[in-house]
């Protein structure tokens with residue numbers, strides 16, 4: 069069966085493209101992901117209290133839906149940590165019209181490319197890579213990454229990559245701010261010319277590098293807006309409004325995807341409120357049109373990840 073590519077639009081809707089979802093049932097996956105976590109948590113009473121108070125999948129899914137309503141977020145793409153697909157798949161089945169797609173983490177040190185087939189069947193629309201956590205001997209431009217990207221392209225899954233500064237990952241000494249210029253072998257690879265990449269958090273400190281690549285490779289690059297974006301404090305940009313304005317010029321509004329980076333909180337109302345406010349200001353000052361605003365808030369994500 070084949071479908072004509074049709075214009076996908078959700079009109080004036082907000083889609084959260086970057087939203088971590090985990091629950092009590094995620095604990096075995098956490099242990100697999102961070103082998104020395106238990107030792108690190110042992111002497112951390114705050115972490116203990118957090119783990120003890122973790123809701124079940126059902127509780128968290130329900131809570132997330134009510135928090136989405138408060139922030140006028142219509143759809144959320146649930147991001148699972150590596151090895152935790154069942155948690156987000158369960159939530160997706162509970163609320164398929166709210167949690168419309170999944171974005172599972174892949175760690176090439178642990179997961180094989182074949183696992184992407186199962187993820188796709190369960191509702192994955194993108195795949196999250198976090199190269200800054202892979203350790204010094206394994207960068208994103210490593211040839212061992214190729215089979216994962218090839219599989220993504222074959223299954224129409226868009227890689228979402230967190231380059232740049234990193235928070236959290238307690239007890240993980242492998243952390244390093246990976247540079248998005250490590251995309252070079254893949255952007256120049258003849259077999260991957262159709263692949264697009266979402267770079268999380270405006271590159272988390274590497275926005276200039278994204279602009280440099282976009283000068284010649286714009287068609288393959290998008291950014292998400294998620295998180296506190298406090299990397300700005302260590303950058304030449306003055307504030308988030310300026311980051312939006314520069315990105316709109318360099319990448320166009322159609323390459324920007326709204327996200328919150330919710331995780332410890334079920335919905336980061338601060339992020340939603342702030343970014344919707346900035347977009348309102350940009351529309352008022354005629355930097356973008358009202359249509360551009362809704363493209364950033366939801367339609368770009370729908371077109372990129374949900375078109376047949």
Ligand SMILES: [Zn+2]
Nearest residue numbers: 086088268329
């Ligand atoms: Zn995140």
